[in-house]
Amino acid sequence: MNMLTDAAVEEALDASQNSDTLKMRGEDVCVFYGEKQALFGVNLDVRENQVTALIGPSGCGKSTFLRCLNRMNDTIDIARITGKITLDGEDIYDPRIDVVELRARVGMVFQKPNPFPKSIYENIAYGPRIHGLATKKSEFDEVVEASLQKAGLFNEVKDRLHEPGTGLSGGQQQRLCIARAIAVSPEVILMDEPCSALDPIATAKVEELIDELRENYTIVIVTHSMQQAARVSQRTAMFHLGNLVEEGPTDKMFTNPDDKRTQDYITGRFG
Amino acid sequence: MSDAVYKGGNAPRAAAARRDIGIKKRYAAEQRFRMYGVAAIAVGLFFLAALLWSVVSNGYTAFWQTSINLDVTFAESVIDPNGERATDPNKLLTANYPKLATEALVAKLGVDPENRKLVREVGGLISNGVRTQLRDMVVSDPAIIGTTRNVWVLASGDVDSAVKGQVNLEVDESRRKVSDQQLTWIRTMEADGVLEQRFNTGLFTRGASSRPETAGMGVAIVGSLYMMMIVLLLALPIGVAASIYLEEFAPQNKLTDLIEVNINNLAAVPSIVFGLLGLAVFINFMHLPRSASLVGGLVLTLMTLPTIIIATRAALRAVPPSIRAAALGLGASRTQTVFHHVLPLAAPGILTGTIIGLAQALGETAPLLLIGMVAFVADYPTTPLDPATALPVQIYMWANEAERAFVERTSGAIMVLLLFLAVMNITAIILRRRVERRW
CATH class of the missing domain: 1.20.5 (Single alpha-helices involved in coiled-coils or other helix-helix interfaces)
Structure with a gap:
């Protein structure tokens, strides 16, 4: 390896990171499920138009942290959160923040594809309808088509928009869910192991899609697959036992991590 | 090796x-x-x-009733001998209509009209219900006075039993309700086609009567219908609202646990206790009328609520949490999530539970006995505040009657009740099949 090129790459990377604007930031985030503490003071930045991957062994708190970002943990009675999470500098746990609006700005795609048992069209149109983003039939048609196009699903389903979304294949369902999230024009999209229920071909399509979406959206993805994190993300954060072990550019994390635990996890020695 | x-x-x-x-x-x-x-x-x-x-x-056999075909002459001399009907409207209501029918039958059988004993026996063949039947004809159309009309009138309950072979003819004539002479007439009339068994529409349309041949469960059906409507109108919205709150909104704490235990206990409380509660609260305290289907409906509502709540909560719980997460993740409020997604998916399950609850309420007797629905009600209730009975109570009352003809009516009413219950339960099963197909 040529040292000079390496240094140049790193410099270029650093430069690009510095120019990136901060989208979301977690400061000293602690989460408790009843008596049990699931996150211990996590500080993590999410940069705009980048894919941030959260990795770590099961039960390490990466999904918990992800669900804090759009306050999905609010739906769990016993969950309690301390610390501060900001979106564009605004504290999302501020009482003045409307959680409905927050979730419209920070969309979510889940582990298992979960389309509504309604038509493909209705699945996409639902978000815009409840947020009043569209009112006329033509507007709905437009947003449905645009969202499906962005999710790379339109050509596959354009002839059966009014058939149930649950009739699609697993990979198509997951892209439908992504299209559904896009339809409300979020700024950030959270993905909780979006490919864990998909076969390799569908996974490849979704990863390709994530890469395209980066242009317009900020993406935070939880994944169990090292290769996936390496393929799709620009930055990676490693969690272990509720702590953020290390965070940095994906290239560096996978080639030269600072922390031994990251090294061990990535090389498959635990987890 | x-x-x-x-x-x-x-x-x-x-x-x-x-x-x-x-x-x-x-x-x-x-x-x-x-x-x-x-x-x-x-x-x-x-x-x-x-x-x-x-x-x-x-x-x-209850669905068939013996009738006699008569050419009744509506003689003015019997109905209104003094020509007072223009001035005294009661005249037409109080006239001696059975005499008209007896005279017609006497003529048909060729009995000597002067033989009092025989005439009385002929009269015994015809149901006393003929009084209302002929009276209604005359009152609705006074012009038929003086004419002769062909009418099917009901035979008396004893004749009906005899025709159906339910009277033991071995017993000595003096201890039988049908005399040998009457039996001979019955056979002749049967041979002539004058007396035959016809479909018993009266069983479904008439109210209570002490004569089995004119007793029907019409009032009971209407009463049960009113009560089902009241139960549906009250128990469904209250039960569904309570379930949605408990399942989707209420925090999980000691209080909700206590409520949950109590609801499950209420479902197991003997129904007669609900009857006592209804008697104490609705009748003694709120002074609602006795025997009214409104009170019956309220009591049955209390009884059905736990069933509906338990079924609804199960149906809500059966909706996958991923659907709720999807809606919430899109920025739907909790209420929107429930009403747009969870409730429609749970609806078939809720309906199933409701129908099963209604079926249970339809067959319930004990609480109705306590609030006075064991009543002799001959007239149709026009509102739920009027006295009425219910199907199972009607069965209970008929089962207590002594006449042979009431035995078949009791079983007939049980068949009708079972039919209603079967239809309701089959509907519930079909709905349940449909929900299973959803995902």
Whole structure:
């Protein structure tokens, strides 16, 4: 390896990171499920138009942290959160923040594809309808088509928009869910192991899609697959036992991590 | 070498032998258990068949009622001998209508009209219900006075029993309700086609009566219908609202746990206790009328609520959490999530529970006895505040009657009730099938 090129790459990377604007930031985030503490003071930045991957062994708190970002943990009675999470500098746990609006700005795609048992069209149109983003039939048609196009699903389903979304294949369902999230024009999209229920071909399509979406959206993805994190993300954060072990550019994390635990996890020695 | 081969071959064989015994035992146990299951089902089916057989064999005759065809002359001399009907409207209501029918039958049978004893026996063939039947004809159209009309009138209950072969003819005539002379007439009329069994529409349209041939369960059906409507209108919205709150909104704490335990307990409370509660609260405290289907409906609502709540909560819980997460993740509020996604998916389950609750309420007797619905109600209730009875209570009352003809009516009413229940339960099963297809 040529040292000079390496240094140049790193410099270029650093430069690009510095120019990136901060989208979301977690400061000293602690989460408790009843008596049990699931996150211990996590500080993590999410940069705009980048894919941030959260990795770590099961039960390490990466999904918990992800669900804090759009306050999905609010739906769990016993969950309690301390610390501060900001979106564009605004504290999302501020009482003045409307959680409905927050979730419209920070969309979510889940582990298992979960389309509504309604038509493909209705699945996409639902978000815009409840947020009043569209009112006329033509507007709905437009947003449905645009969202499906962005999710790379339109050509596959354009002839059966009014058939149930649950009739699609697993990979198509997951892209439908992504299209559904896009339809409300979020700024950030959270993905909780979006490919864990998909076969390799569908996974490849979704990863390709994530890469395209980066242009317009900020993406935070939880994944169990090292290769996936390496393929799709620009930055990676490693969690272990509720702590953020290390965070940095994906290239560096996978080639030269600072922390031994990251090294061990990535090389498959635990987890 | 041979030693080694011998050892190597023996050890697994011994183990295989042990395994064989185990497998045989397991198969035997499985076979035995299957037989227990089949036997249990066979016993259940036997009792069901016995029940249905006893009800149907006793009750099918109730749907047929003996009638006599008469040419009734509406003689002015009998109805209004003094020509007072223009001034006294009561005249037409109080006239001696049975005499008209008796005269017509006397003429038909060729009996001497002067023989009082025979005429009385002829009169005994005809149901006293003929009074209302002929009166209604005259009152609705006074112009028929003086004319002769062909009318089917009901035979008396005893004649009906005799025609259906339910009267023991071995018994001495003096201790029988149908005399030999009457039997002869019945046979002649049957041969002439004057007397025949016709479909008993009165069973479904008439109210209570002390004469079996004019007793019907019309009032009971209407009363039950009113009560079902009240239960549906009250129990469904209250039950669904309570379930949605408990399942989707309420925090999980000691209080909600207590409520949950209480709801489950209420479902097991004997229904007569609800009757006592209804008596104390609705009648003694709120002074609602006795025997009214409104009170019955309220009591049955209390009784049905736990059933509906438990079924609705189960239906809500059966909706996958991923659907809620999807809606919430899109920025739907909790209420929107429930009403746009969860409730529509749970609706078939809720309806199933409601129908089963209604069916349970329809068959309930004990609480209605306490709030005075065991009543002799001959007139249709026009509002739920009017006195009425209910189907199961009607069955209970008929079962207490002494006449032979009420036995078949009791079983007939049971058949009608069972039919209603079967239809409701089949509807519930069809709805449940549909929900299973959803995902």
